[in-house]
Amino acid sequence: xxxxxxxxxxxxxxxxxxxxxxxxxxxxxxxxxxxxxxxxxxxxxxxxxxxxxxxxxxxxxxxxxxxxxxxxxxxxxxxxxxxxxxxxxxxxxxxxxxxxxxxxxxxxxxxxxxxxxxxxxxxxxxxxxxxxxxxxxx
Numbered sequence: 001x002x003x004x005x006x007x008x009x010x011x012x013x014x015x016x017x018x019x020x021x022x023x024x025x026x027x028x029x030x031x032x033x034x035x036x037x038x039x040x041x042x043x044x045x046x047x048x049x050x051x052x053x054x055x056x057x058x059x060x061x062x063x064x065x066x067x068x069x070x071x072x073x074x075x076x077x078x079x080x081x082x083x084x085x086x087x088x089x090x091x092x093x094x095x096x097x098x099x100x101x102x103x104x105x106x107x108x109x110x111x112x113x114x115x116x117x118x119x120x121x122x123x124x125x126x127x128x129x130x131x132x133x134x135x136x137x138x
Contacts, residue, residue: 048066048077051109052108053069053077053108054078055089057081065112069102074104076107077111
């Protein structure tokens with residue numbers, strides 16, 4: 001995809017440094033919640049749209065858009081960390097490292113396509129038409 005940019009070709013080499021950095025992030029040993037793109041589904045230029053797996057806090061909209069590879073190995077799009085603590089995020093990075101080779105960029109892109117605005121519009125209109133039809137019969 002033209003809109004996808006790979007920032008570093010060897011992500012696996014970056015993960016140990018990231019794990020060390022995460023360990024030094026927080027005085028209170030908590031990672032503040034940072035939910036980016038709240039309410040916005042994956043797009044062609046998002047990590048998912050580019051076939052890139054993610055590490056996500058297991059709460060909110062991520063539960064609808066990310067498929068945890070530990071539960072669904074064939075169609076995983078990322079993995080969740082359960083609590084907003086440094087330890088949980090470090091564990092997630094370690095798990096990510098061990099599962100990284102098993103992610104399928106194609107499966108990740110296919111999952112992101114479920115949230116395409118055209119597909120959403122079609123499904124929404126179909127739902128409205130069915131509801132209107134059912135209501136009209138009564």
